[in-house]
Each structure stands twice: as C-alpha cells, then as structure tokens.
Amino acid sequence: MTSPVPTVPAGATGTRGGGVPVRRGRERQPVSAWLLAPALILFGGFALVPLGGAVALSFTSWNGLGTPAWLGLDNWGAVLTDDVTWLTLGVTLKVMVGTWLVQTPLSLLLGVYLAPRGRWRAWMAAVYFVALLLSSSAVALVFKNLLDPNFGLAGPSGPAFLQHPWLGDPNTVLAAVILIIAWHFVPLHTLLYQAGARQIPGSLYEAAQLDGAGTVRRFFSITLPQLRYTIVTSSTLMLVGSLTYFDLVFVLTAGGPGYATRLLPLHMYLTGFTATEMGRASAIATILAVVGLCLSLGLTRLSGFSRMQSQQEGL
C-alpha cells in the first residue's frame, strides 16, 4: 500500500479554524482504505486478473480441458495472418459505424421530441421502452422468426420486401442485424437524449424565438450544441457497446451466413469454445480488449471528456 504523505503535524485534528480541511495524515483518514478490499478483490479477481490471464493464455496451447501448454508466439502468428481475423474486424467496424449512423439521429430526434412533459409523450415513451425490457436472446428469437420469409411476418402472402430472406442473404444480413440492434437499443439512447433535452434552459429558446429563429434554426443552434455531452455519452456507449454485441448476433445468425455477421467477440467464442482453440481465442480476446481500451481512451480524449469530470464518471 502506498503511504500518503503526511502534511499535517501530528496532533492536528479534524478541521482547522477557517474551514481548511485537514485530512491528509495517515492517522486522520476518516475511513480506512481497507474497506476497498472486497471491491478490489472481486473486481480484480474476476475482471482484471482474467484480462491479464487472456494475454498469458494467448501464448499457450489449450483445448479447454487439460493444462495449458506454453507455445510462444504461434497463436499470434496464426491469428494475425488469418484472413478471418481481419474479416471479423471489418464486420465489427461496419456494425460499429452502422449502428451509430442509424441510432444517433433516430434517438436524438425521438428524445428531443419526447422531452416536453405531457401525457401523450409519457405514454409513448413508456411503450418505446418495452423493446429494452426484452433480453438480447429474446429479441434475437423474435426477429429470427419474424423475418423468416415463409412463416414470419411475410406469411404466405405478405409484402414483397418481407419475403426476402433478410437474414439468409449475405448481402442484407448485416443491415438487418444493424437495424435489429437499433430496435433494441434506440429506447435507451432516446431516454438519454430525453433526459438531456429536459435540462436545456427554456430561456434559450425564448431568446431565440424573440430573435426570429425558426424551428430548424433553433434545433441546430440551441438543441444540438446543448446536447453535445449527451451526444458524446450516447455515442461512446454505442461505439464501445458494439464491441460487445454477442448474445444477439449469436442467437440471431450465429455469425452466418458464411462469415457475414461474425463479429470479433463471436469469432473469439467460436474459436475458443466451439473449435476448442482456447489459446488462439485468447489472442483474439486480447485484440478485443485492446480495441476496447483504445476506443474508450480515444473517445475520452477526443471529446475533451476529461474536462467534464462529473459526466465522465457517470459514463
């Protein structure tokens, strides 16, 4: 444990006259640092250590049953020269960009529209929310069956666009996955934008109105800039979240047809737990973690997030 530098002479207690808090000395810490131990042990033991473990396992050969055997850089060589790795990275990137492009305008507009109070809006917001209450595997099952060209919503004589095998056609499956993800998560982001829009001072709109600004002008000159932190929060969630879409895609398409929807985490799972190449899967997992960390840190830097302490912490 690091020792805090005592800046107060021994014997000083509590708050000094003049309200200067004197809380540096080891003896005067109001709360023992040991209370952190349970959280650090749990989080460290089941999140941080495994993350390090993934790096370590990536240098081994392990089939999931026996003992991992040291292998060196073979897994990394195999993973980095495998076209499928780059393919899945590409698919992940497409889903990342696609979900952002679909979800951001939709949830922004819906959130701003729902922001004013009112019974009708409250009712609508409540219904929107239902999609978020379903688990990812439930959403996947629903759309898998709903989009079935023969038995789903298309029925024997449904509209032509539904008779297309959206999930079976490698050219359309990614778009379908992106839209289904949006169906599931737009309610969450709508909620964020709704909460954000509610905090915009009404006086700004009144001033703009007096200046003769129209609706569109007010949206772009007031609403959008005022929502910039919400946009950052929501976008970060979408982008980082797109690295974790596993259950939905796993149940919906299992990565297929072919490799068309094989996202990075899915590729990792299939390599590790279906093909029982745990070492190789760990190398993929390491890539996943690195991409996730870079993305989070990059977004935090880019958006000047470090300035907005409290918002950053809520992320």
Place this chain on the structure above:
Amino acid sequence: MVTTEATAPAATTPSEPVQRRRDRRRVNVPGGLGSLLWLSVVIVPVYWVLVTSLRTQQHFFVDHPLGLPTAPTLDNYRQVVDSGFDRYLLNSVVVTVGAVALTIAVALLAAYTITRNTSRFVARSFSVFLLGLAIPLQAAIVPIFYMITKMGLYDTLLALVLPTAAFAVPITVIILVNFLRDIPRELFESMRVDGAGEWQVLVRLVLPLSRPAIATVAIYDGLNAWNGFLFPLVLTQSPDQRVLPLALWAFQGELTINVPAVMAAVVLSALPIFLLYLIGRRQLVAGLTAGFGK
C-alpha cells in the same frame, strides 16, 4: 394539451403563450408523425409475438400473421411451463439477487472509502474502476472459464454470480461515489465528533442516505444480470443450472419449428421484468439514465 412549459417566465403577456402554443403545435407535426412511425416499429413485432404465442401450430401456418388468432389457445404457454420454466425462472432470480446484493455490498464500502479517504492509493483504485468500464467482458471469458473450472465451480449458479457481480462493480462504484459526494461533510464530521465509529457512520448515515442511489443502481445491475447470456452459456451446462436467456435459446433449439411455443417462451421470459416495469417505471428509468451520467 401538452403545451404547458415548466420554465415559462412570469413576465409573459397574455398573447405570448397562445402564440407559442400555436407555434409548437405546428412544430409537432413532423415530430409527431415520426414518433408514431417509430411507435409502430416497436409495437408491430411485440404484437406479432403476442398473437403468435396464442396460435395453434396448424393455424400459425395459415392465419394472417397479424390477424387475431382464429382459435386462440394457451397450450403453448402450458408447454413452456411444463418444460421446466419455473426452474429457469428461479435460477435467474437467484443469480440476479445474488449478484446485485454482492455488487452493492462491496461497491458501497468502496464508494464510502473513496469519498472519505483522500490517500493516493484510494484515488488510484478509483481510476482502476473508471478504466474497468472499458473492459468488454467477452475479452475475459476464456480465463474466467479456466478459473471457474479450477475452483470447482463450473456448472453452478455461484459461477455466474461472481463474474457477473465483478463486472458490475465499476459502474456501481462510480454511481455511488457521485451520489455520496453530495452528502455534506459536516454530517460525517458531527457523527465522528459524537464518537461514532466507521461502521456506525456507514450503517446509520451512509446507508439510509444513499438508499435512492442504491435502488437506482440495483435496478440497472439487476437488468444486466437478468439478461446475461455469455456467462451462463460458457460457465454452465446442465438444464438444472439454466437461466432464462439461455433457456430461451435452448428451447428454440429443441422446438425449431414450433414457433408459437418459442414466442410463448419469449413472452413468459419477459413477463417478470415487464411487471416490475409497470410497478417501478420511474425508478427503472432513473436507474438507466443515472447509469450513464446526466
């Protein structure tokens, strides 16, 4: 009418609100139409699930997909319940309650320490939690599988509780810290002056005051634990230890062509959360927004 503006200033002439109202109503036409469109996008699949779950399998192939069932039946629900649904429900409840209780317990201690202890070690630990938010849990699943197997916990519910709780710790600590920071320092100090120990402060001051934040974050963590899929998929095997999201997936594998039964399973799996939503909508929504700042 939805035109009452909470922030309307006091100094408005009588004509002004009228004008604003008219203006706003004009503004709402595209917005209203767009949101109605989205409403149908949300409702149609949900409606389809409901009516499909009430069809017999024979009618499923001939009925209009969006028509009312010609011969409504609850047989699909009976079949789902008979297939061990109560067991999966119980497992989900055990895992969710266990993980949330564990997370909140350790996170509250941590948040209390972080807000009240200024040492560098504590500050660094807080940064670790912040960084922890960026870890995709998928990246850690292989070593977690290794650890759980070595600990002899494979295929137990405890194997789901521990990692689920661990990955909920960062966001929980951060939300609680944000909340506890707002408790005036004088309250702590006066309790200490009165001779209360750490634990007494925790139990008699921190716990009661942070109850709203705990409820909020518990809902958020609970929803995540309830819907968790990857940990159950990798860390359990036997039907006895199956939780609902996994049971849905397995059910679909067993009954590939019985779509109405699968939809009944979807409805039943969503029902507990939906009932909770009806009861505690406000808290649930607050929980979700608090989870992401704002």
